[in-house]
Amino acid sequence: MNVIKNAIIIVICILLIPVTAVATAAVKARFADGPNRVFSGGPLVSGELYAGAEPDWSFVNSLPTIEMQLLDPLLSRRIWTVEHQDKLYVWSGYMGNVVGRLWKRWPVQAERDGRAVLRIDGVRYERQLRRIRSGDSLDGIAAAITAKYPSQTTRESIESGDVWLFEAGPRN
Amino acid sequence: MKTFYWLIAFSLVLTVLVVALVPGADDTVERIFQQYLGRAAR
Numbered sequence: 513m514n515v516i517k518n519a520i521i522i523v524i525c526i527l528l529i530p531v532t533a534v535a536t537a538a539v540k541a542r543f544a545d546g547p548n549r550v551f552s553g554g555p556l557v558s559g560e561l562y563a564g565a566e567p568d569w570s571f572v573n574s575l576p577t578i579e580m581q582l583l584d585p586l587l588s589r590r591i592w593t594v595e596h597q598d599k600l601y602v603w604s605g606y607m608g609n610v611v612g613r614l615w616k617r618w619p620v621q622a623e624r625d626g627r628a629v630l631r632i633d634g635v636r637y638e639r640q641l642r643r644i645r646s647g648d649s650l651d652g653i654a655a656a657i658t659a660k661y662p663s664q665t666t667r668e669s670i671e672s673g674d675v676w677l678f679e680a681g682p683r684n
Numbered sequence: 685m686k687t688f689y690w691l692i693a694f695s696l697v698l699t700v701l702v703v704a705l706v707p708g709a710d711d712t713v714e715r716i717f718q719q720y721l722g723r724a725a726r
Contacts, residue, residue: 518685526692528696529695532699533703534713534717536699536703537703537710537713537717541710548711549711549714549715550717550718551714551717
């Protein structure tokens with residue numbers, strides 16, 4: 513019995529090492545100016561704050577990711593984006609399963625308070641995220657997403673809540 | 685077991701220091717974690 517108990521303790525102790533590494537990297541990311549990969553980064557500090565007319569967002573279609581920070585909480589993450597019919601969209605997949613919901617908390621936070629800052633090519637844009645749950649426009653947006661990324665996003669996956677889609681419109 | 689506990693404690697402290705201070709170590713940890721997370725979420 514003692515052997516089994518010791519074996520379990522040894523396994524747990526050894527597992528603690530990668531867990532500690534991940535936790536340390538996650539904590540360190542929170543003090544950074546922006547996100548790196550999956551861990552939330554700190555507020556987007558550097559970069560000129562854009563002021564002026566609504567930009568032509570089509571340039572984002574050539575960018576793999578952008579940085580996005582919510583105002584509440586002051587955390588940032590790296591996300592996919594697409595422009596469709598002069599509007600900018602961000603989204604989160606995996607929202608239909610438990611792991612995804614634990615991993616991706618920003619969509620819930622954005623639905624509560626949509627004020628966001630996007631940093632694209634070193635320029636920061638103040639935006640307001642508004643969730644889109646249904647509508648004919650989803651066909652075109654989903655097509656734009658799948659044309660740009662290896663994504664299986666469809667109108668149905670958005671309407672079913674597996675993908676949470678937000679329009680990043682101007683902040684009023 | 686006592687020696688083992690000391691070894692684990694030392695390893696944990698070393699892990700924190702390496703990830704926190706060595707340039708690129710945090711990125712490597714994040715990249716590996718991303719791979720596992722992506723698989724788990726599918």
